Amino acid sequence: MKILVTMKRVADPDNANKVKISGDGTQVTSEGLEWKPNPFDEYGVEAALRILEDGVGSGKLRGEVVVVTIGPEEVTQQIRQCLAMGADRGILVSGDDDKLDAMIVARTMAKLVEKEQPDLVIMGKQAVDGDSNQASQMLAEILGWPQATFAGHVEVPEDLSSATVTREVDGGAAKVKVAFPAVLSVDLRIVTPTGVNNNVAAGKDYQEGPRYASLRGIMKAKKKPIDKLTLDDLGVDRTLQVRTVSFTQPAARSAGVILETVQELVQKLQDEAKVL
Amino acid sequence: MLSFELTDEQKILRDTVRDFAQNEIAPVAQELDEKEQFSVELTRKMGELGLFGMFVSEEYGGTEMGYIAYVIAVEEIARVDGSHAATIAAGNSLGIGPIYYFGSEDQKKKYLPDLCEGETLAGFGLTEPDAGSDAGGSKTTAVRDGDDWIINGSKIFITNAANPLTSVTVVQTVTGKNDKGRKEYSCFLVPADTPGLTANEMHGKLMWRSSNTAELFFDDMRVPGNALLGKQGEGFHQMLETLDGGRLSIAAMGLGGAQGAYEKALAYSQERKQFGKPICKNQAIAFKLANMATQIEAARNMLYKACWQREQKQPFQKLAAMSKLFCSEIFRYVASEAVQIHGGYGLMKEYDVERFFRDQKLLEIGEGTSEIQRMVISRYIGC
Ligand SMILES: Cc1cc2nc3c(=O)[nH]c(=O)nc-3n(C[C@H](O)[C@H](O)[C@H](O)COP(=O)(O)OP(=O)(O)OC[C@H]3O[C@@H](n4cnc5c(N)ncnc54)[C@H](O)[C@@H]3O)c2cc1C
Ligand SMILES: Cc1cc2nc3c(=O)[nH]c(=O)nc-3n(C[C@H](O)[C@H](O)[C@H](O)COP(=O)(O)OP(=O)(O)OC[C@H]3O[C@@H](n4cnc5c(N)ncnc54)[C@H](O)[C@@H]3O)c2cc1C
Numbered sequence: 001m002k003i004l005v006t007m008k009r010v011a012d013p014d015n016a017n018k019v020k021i022s023g024d025g026t027q028v029t030s031e032g033l034e035w036k037p038n039p040f041d042e043y044g045v046e047a048a049l050r051i052l053e054d055g056v057g058s059g060k061l062r063g064e065v066v067v068v069t070i071g072p073e074e075v076t077q078q079i080r081q082c083l084a085m086g087a088d089r090g091i092l093v094s095g096d097d098d099k100l101d102a103m104i105v106a107r108t109m110a111k112l113v114e115k116e117q118p119d120l121v122i123m124g125k126q127a128v129d130g131d132s133n134q135a136s137q138m139l140a141e142i143l144g145w146p147q148a149t150f151a152g153h154v155e156v157p158e159d160l161s162s163a164t165v166t167r168e169v170d171g172g173a174a175k176v177k178v179a180f181p182a183v184l185s186v187d188l189r190i191v192t193p194t195g196v197n198n199n200v201a202a203g204k205d206y207q208e209g210p211r212y213a214s215l216r217g218i219m220k221a222k223k224k225p226i227d228k229l230t231l232d233d234l235g236v237d238r239t240l241q242v243r244t245v246s247f248t249q250p251a252a253r254s255a256g257v258i259l260e261t262v263q264e265l266v267q268k269l270q271d272e273a274k275v276l
Numbered sequence: 277m278l279s280f281e282l283t284d285e286q287k288i289l290r291d292t293v294r295d296f297a298q299n300e301i302a303p304v305a306q307e308l309d310e311k312e313q314f315s316v317e318l319t320r321k322m323g324e325l326g327l328f329g330m331f332v333s334e335e336y337g338g339t340e341m342g343y344i345a346y347v348i349a350v351e352e353i354a355r356v357d358g359s360h361a362a363t364i365a366a367g368n369s370l371g372i373g374p375i376y377y378f379g380s381e382d383q384k385k386k387y388l389p390d391l392c393e394g395e396t397l398a399g400f401g402l403t404e405p406d407a408g409s410d411a412g413g414s415k416t417t418a419v420r421d422g423d424d425w426i427i428n429g430s431k432i433f434i435t436n437a438a439n440p441l442t443s444v445t446v447v448q449t450v451t452g453k454n455d456k457g458r459k460e461y462s463c464f465l466v467p468a469d470t471p472g473l474t475a476n477e478m479h480g481k482l483m484w485r486s487s488n489t490a491e492l493f494f495d496d497m498r499v500p501g502n503a504l505l506g507k508q509g510e511g512f513h514q515m516l517e518t519l520d521g522g523r524l525s526i527a528a529m530g531l532g533g534a535q536g537a538y539e540k541a542l543a544y545s546q547e548r549k550q551f552g553k554p555i556c557k558n559q560a561i562a563f564k565l566a567n568m569a570t571q572i573e574a575a576r577n578m579l580y581k582a583c584w585q586r587e588q589k590q591p592f593q594k595l596a597a598m599s600k601l602f603c604s605e606i607f608r609y610v611a612s613e614a615v616q617i618h619g620g621y622g623l624m625k626e627y628d629v630e631r632f633f634r635d636q637k638l639l640e641i642g643e644g645t646s647e648i649q650r651m652v653i654s655r656y657i658g659c
Pocket of ligand 1: 366370399400401402403405407408409410432433434435436484489638641642643644645646647648
C-alpha cells in the first residue's frame with residue numbers, strides 16, 4: 001500500500017504572535033520566524049505510519065509513506081523531519097506561498113496522484129496559517145475519490161482495503177466507511193493513543209501526539225530520497241482563483257476583570273456575554 | 277571557509293530535543309527537584325529518543341551524529357532542566373566515553389549497546405574524599421591477586437553510579453608506582469553487582485537534585501583481569517582525555533541553562549507591569565537582557581567552535597577549557613539577573629528561575645572548578 005501525505009511548512013504556531021504584516025497590508029512577513037511542519041500534517045504523517053505499522057514491532061511498514069510538499073527549497077528540512085519520524089521518501093514541488101491557493105494545491109496533488117498511484121492520500125484538515133480547510137475536499141472532487149474529512153479515529157482492516165472513519169462534526173461524531181483509493185483529512189484526535197486501529201498492531205500503546213523524530217530516525221532520514229519537481233514539470237495550471245486583498249492584525253485583547261461574586265459572574269454571562 | 281550554518285540534521289535534532297524537553301521534562305522538573313528524585317522513566321525516554329551514544333559508531337548502538345549535535349542536545353535539555361542535562365552529559369561523556377574510546381572489543385560489545393539505548397547507565401569514578409581538584413591524592417588501590425585485582429578505597433560525588441539503571445562504573449585506582457617513582461593509575465570497569473561494592477545515593481544537594489549522585493565504597497572488591505580498561509598504567513591519561521571531552525558537555529549545560537533563564541526573564545519582563553508599563557521598557561531591565569543575549573551569543577560561538585575543532589580532529593583542549601569556564605560563568609550572571617528581573621517571585625519555587633539559579637552553581641565546580649580551568653588555560657597560553 002502506498003500513502004501520500006501532504007505537509008506544508010508554517011511559521012512556528014507557538015510564536016504566531018511574532019508574525020508581522022507588511023507596510024501596505026498585502027503580505028505577511030516571514031522574517032526571523034522559525035518554520036515547522038503544519039501540526040495537522042504532522043498528525044497525518046503519524047496516522048499514515050500507524051496505519052502501516054506491522055504487528056510484530058519490527059519497525060518496518062507494510063507499505064510506503066511518501067511526504068509531499070509545495071514550497072521553497074528550504075522545506076527539505078521539514079520533509080527530513082517527517083522522514084526521520086519514519087516516512088520513506090519525500091517529494092518537493094517548488095513554489096511560493098503567495099503564488100498558491102487551495103485550488104492550485106489540489107491540482108498539484110491530483111497530478112502527483114496520477115504519477116504516484118497511491119491507495120490513500122492523507123492531509124491535515126487545515127494549515128494553521130491560512131486556515132482555509134479546502135484542499136482535501138477539492139482534491140477528492142478532482143479525483144472523483146471518496147473522502148472522509150476531520151478524521152478523529154481511523155480503523156482499517158488487515159488487508160488495508162478501506163477505512164472506517166470517525167469524523168469530528170459539530171456536537172458529535174459521524175462514522176463513514178470509504179473504500180480505497182480515498183482522501184482523508186485528519187483532526188487532532190487522530191494522534192490520541194487509540195486514534196488509529198489497523199487490526200494488526202492491536203493494543204499498541206501509542207504516545208499522545210505525533211512521535212518524535214528520534215536521533216536514529218534523523219540519521220536514517222539523511223539517506224532517504226527527496227524528489228524535486230516544479231509545477232511546470234507536472235503541468236499544473238497556475239491560475240490563482242483567490243486574490244488576497246489585505247491582512248490585518250487581530251485586535252489586541254483587552255484586559256480581563258476580576259469579579260467579586262458568583263452572582264456577578266452569572267449576571268455578566270447573561271447580560272454581556274449572552275451565553276446563558 | 278567560515279560557515280555558521282547548522283546542517284539539516286542538526287536543526288531537526290534541535291527542534292526534536294526542544295519539543296521533547298518542553299513536553300516531557302518541563303512539566304515534572306520542578307516536582308522531581310523538590311522531591312530530590314531521579315526519574316528512571318524519563319531517562320529511558322531520553323534513551324529511546326537517542327540521546328545516549330551520539331558520538332558512538334552505529335556498530336555499538338550509537339548514532340554518530342557528532343560533537344556539535346551532542347552539544348546541541350545537552351544544551352536543549354539544559355534549557356529546560358539542569359538535572360536531566362546532567363544525566364545525559366555525564367552518561368555520555370563520563371560513562372560511555374571512556375568505554376568507547378579505551379575499552380576492549382569485548383568490553384564495548386558487552387556494555388555499549390545497552391548504554392546507547394538508555395537501558396543502562398555508567399558512572400565515572402574519579403573524585404575521592406581527599407582527591408578532588410588534585411587527582412594525585414587518590415587513595416583507592418588495586419592490587420593484583422593471581423589473574424584478579426583486589427580494590428579497596430572509596431569515591432564520592434559520582435554521577436549516575438547508584439540508581440536502578442547503573443550497570444557499570446569506571447573506577448580509577450592506584451596500581452603501584454611507575455619508573456619515575458610517581459603513582460601509577462589504572463581504570464577498571466566495575467559492574468554494579470560486584471561483591472564488595474557499596475553504592476549509596478547522596479542526598480541533600482543544593483542543585484541537580486533529580487540527577488543521581490553516588491558515594492562508592494570498595495571493600496576487598498575482587499574484579500577479574502579483563503575488567504581493566506585499556507592497559508595497566510593508562511588511567512591518568514584516560515582520565516585527562518575524558519575530562520577534556522566532558523568539558524564540552526558541561527559548557528553546553530551552562531549555555532543551555534543561560535538560554536533558558538534568559539528566555540524566562542525576557543518573557544516575564546514583557547508581561548510584568550509596574551509603574552504602568554512592562555518592566556522591560558525600563559532601560560535598567562532592558563540593558564540586563566541585552567547583556568544576557570550578547571553573552572549567550574558569544575558563549576555559543578566559542579563552544580561550537582571547540583566542538584568543530586574536535587570534529588575536525590584538531591587540538592580542542594584549550595578552547596574546551598575556555599568554553600567550560602565561560603559558559604558556566606555567563607550562566608551565573610544570567611541566572612542571577614533572571615531572578616533579579618523576577619523580583620520577589622524569582623525567589624519562589626513556582627518560578628523556574630529559582631531552580632536555574634541553584635543548578636548553575638555546580639557548573640563552576642564539577643569536572644574541574646573554574647580555578648582549575650584557569651590553571652589549564654594559563655598553561656596553554658604559556659604562563
Ligand atoms: C553533583 C556533583 C556531581 C559530580 N559528578 C562527578 C562524577 O561523575 N565523577 C567524578 O569523578 N567526580 C564528580 N564530581 C566531583 C567534582 O568533579 C569535584 O567536586 C570537583 O572536581 C572539585 O573537587 P572538590 O569538591 O574535592 O573540591 P576541592 O578540590 O577541595 O576544591 C575546593 C576549592 O579549592 C580550589 N582549589 C583546589 N586546588 C586549587 C589550586 N591548585 N589552585 C587554586 N584553587 C584550588 C577549588 O577551585 C575550589 O574552589 C561531582 C561533584 C558534584 C557536586
Ligand atoms: C521573602 C520575602 C519577604 C518579603 N517581605 C515583605 C514584607 O514584609 N512586607 C512587604 O510589604 N513586602 C515584602 N516582600 C515583598 C518585596 O518587598 C518585593 O518583592 C519587592 O519590593 C519587589 O517587588 P516585586 O517582587 O513585585 O518585583 P517587581 O516590582 O515586579 O520588580 C521586578 C523587577 O523589575 C524591576 N523594576 C520595577 N520597576 C522598575 C523601574 N521603574 N525601573 C527599573 N526597574 C524596575 C525591579 O527592580 C525588579 O528587578 C517580601 C518579599 C520576599 C521575597
